[in-house]
Structure formats: C-alpha cells, structure tokens
C-alpha cells in the first residue's frame with residue numbers, strides 16, 4: 001500500500017473531502033494491471049516525459065498521490081503534473097497538497113507544474129495531455145450549479161459561498177453526466193496521440209452506455225472498466241473507465 | 247506559476263482555440279520569484295523534445311530574463327564527463343522549474359483577454375458571456 005497524501009491543511013467546508021471515489025482512483029492508478037499498462041504505454045527512458053493532467057483536483061489528494069508515486073505508477077520519475085479546478089480555494093489547497101507529498105519523496109522527484117483555476121481543460125493546449133484523470137461531479141441533480149465569479153468568491157456570506165462550492169463538487173445535472181459529457185467531448189482534442197484518460201462514473205451515469213458511445217467515436221477508441229467499488233444488488237456503485245486510442 | 251507550465255496552456259476561449267496567436271500567453275506586469283527545486287536531469291532531458299523553444303525564447307524576453315541561445319540545446323551537453331550537470335542543464339532547470347510568476351497577468355495574443363495570476367495561481371475562468 002502506497003501512503004495517502006496528507007490533506008490536513010485543507011478546509012473541507014469549501015473543498016471536496018477525499019471519499020470512496022477518490023480512494024478508488026488511488027487504488028486503480030496503483031493497481032498491478034494499471035501500473036503495468038502505464039509503464040508499457042510510456043516506456044522509459046526512450047520516450048518524452050508524459051504530462052499528467054487532473055481535472056477537478058479538489059483537495060489534490062489524487063494528483064499528489066500520482067506525483068509522489070510516479071516511479072511506481074508510471075515506471076519513471078520524469079513525469080510532469082498539472083491540475084485544474086473551478087473552485088479557487090481548491091486550486092490553492094491542492095497545490096500545497098501536491099508540493100508537500102512530492103517533497104517527502106526521495107530524489108529523483110517528479111515535476112509538479114501548477115494547479116490553475118479553470119473550467120475543465122479549457123486553458124490546456126490541444127494534443128499535449130498524456131494522462132488525464134477526472135473524478136467529476138457525478139451525482140444526478142435537477143440543475144447544474146454555475147461556477148462562482150470573483151464577486152461571489154469575495155462574498156461575506158461565507159457559509160452560503162462554501163455550500164455553493166461544495167455543490168459544484170458533486171452536482172452533475174441530468175444523469176449526473178452534464179459535466180462529464182462536456183469533458184468527454186473534448187478528450188480527442190486534448191489528449192496526445194498516446195493519451196489515456198481515467199474517468200470515474202457512478203451507476204446512475206450508465207457506464208455501459210457511456211463506454212459504448214466512446215467506442216463509436218471516429219478513429220478507433222477503446223473504453224474499459226479498470227476499477228470498481230461498492231457492489232449494490234450485483235451492480236458496481238462506482239467504476240473507473242480507462243479511455244484511449246486503440 | 248512556472249514558465250514550463252506556459253508551454254502547455256492557451257487562451258481558454260473557444261474562439262481562440264484554432265488561432266495560433268492564442269499560444270503562448272504573454273506575461274505582463276509579472277512579478278517573478280525564483281523558488282529553488284532539486285534538479286532532475288532525466289526530466290529536463292525528456293521534456294526538452296516537447297518544449298517549443300521559440301515560445302520559451304519569447305517568454306524569457308518578455309519577462310526581461312537573459313536571452314536564450316538561438317536554438318534549443320542538445321541534451322548531449324547536459325552532463326559533464328564526470329556525470330555532473332553542466333551549466334547548460336542548470337540554466338534550463340532554473341528557467342523551466344524554478345522561475346515562478348507570483349503575480350501579474352497572462353494576455354492572449356488573439357483576443358487580448360487578460361488572465362490574472364495571484365499568489366502564483368492563474369485564473370482562467372471566463373465570465374459566461376465570453377465562453
């Protein structure tokens with residue numbers, strides 16, 4: 001078992017607290033089958049350093065885990081890590097989480113670049129991301145909350161502001177898929193030719209249908225379930241789908 | 247924000263995605279800070295093929311940093327015969343991994359939108375009418 005990064009400095013009043021979904025991502029990324037896949041997909045040292053992007057970093061626990069354990073997960077330490085989140089407080093806290101976790105490692109250390117505030121992958125240059133990780137807001141809800149602008153972030157009604165930030169972390173709109181669908185739509189543009197994405201889905205997101213849709217994308221895409229947790233009446237509650245060009 | 251990060255970012259507006267002028271973003275009124283980091287020679291060597299040297303030259307110049315060589319260094323020149331990092335490698339490490347824009351703006355060369363950087367964190371969120 002690889003250690004879980006420390007998030008003791010993170011305020012969970014306004015930032016998603018690591019939960020079953022976060023831990024499923026940690027377990028999946030460090031599983032024997034995924035580490036074998038990643039090491040053979042990005043052979044070291046003959047190929048350029050991979051760029052890993054986590055969308056919606058929250059506390060930063062997943063990005064920090066991947067960066068601190070790059071040698072184990074990717075079979076190499078020359079990997080660069082980048083994160084985004086719509087929640088300005090999460091972006092700041094996550095940067096600290098990743099820096100702390102990487103600093104605890106022996107050299108050579110992976111490169112933590114930055115966490116930026118942004119919507120999904122909108123500020124990332126096309127064709128650069130080699131590994132994309134997303135634990136989205138996946139709970140089906142009536143409406144999709146709007147991101148908070150600078151004015152809303154500076155509001156003195158801190159309790160109200162924080163509950164809006166937390167709502168952004170789980171509320172997924174129709175089928176819980178509105179944000180995930182927007183990310184999936186951009187995947188073929190954002191990922192490099194060797195790019196791989198890990199996306200978490202819950203049962204209400206209809207993961208089998210999602211995978212079928214991805215397999216029907218032009219130019220041959222693969223989608224497989226590579227991690228799951230919480231069996232309920234024979235159904236997995238949460239799954240991690242790996243998406244890549246076949 | 248590290249200078250290396252700028253190699254991977256563009257303007258967040260949809261209409262700028264296909265415009266080459268939206269990359270790189272141009273730092274303005276930037277407050278730079280050097281934050282020391284351990285050198286990882288293999289990382290710099292394996293990142294080098296993905297770094298747009300013209301872009302790095304432009305950004306360094308815009309930040310008022312010493313001008314970079316005309317073309318990208320050869321990774322053969324990164325280690326001395328004794329296996330120690332050369333000045334070439336150390337300089338590149340400093341530029342890519344240690345130089346941080348702590349406060350300032352990033353300006354898109356296509357739409358001229360300005361993104362703020364505060365305490366090292368850049369904000370790419372757009373008002374809804376601009377997305």
Ligand SMILES: C[S@@+](CC[C@H](N)C(=O)[O-])C[C@H]1O[C@@H](n2cnc3c(N)ncnc32)[C@H](O)[C@@H]1O
Pocket residue numbers: 016017018019021022025055056057058059060061062084085086087090118119120135136137138168169170179
């Ligand atoms: C379920 S939480 C996951 C947090 C963390 N990655 C983890 O696994 O513990 C979802 C995160 O996505 C962020 N988020 C929601 N919508 C987003 C968007 N459009 N762009 C970027 N991040 C978003 C939320 O602020 C929240 O931090």
Ligand SMILES: [Zn+2]
Pocket residue numbers: 257258259262268354355356357358359
């Ligand atoms: Zn622009």
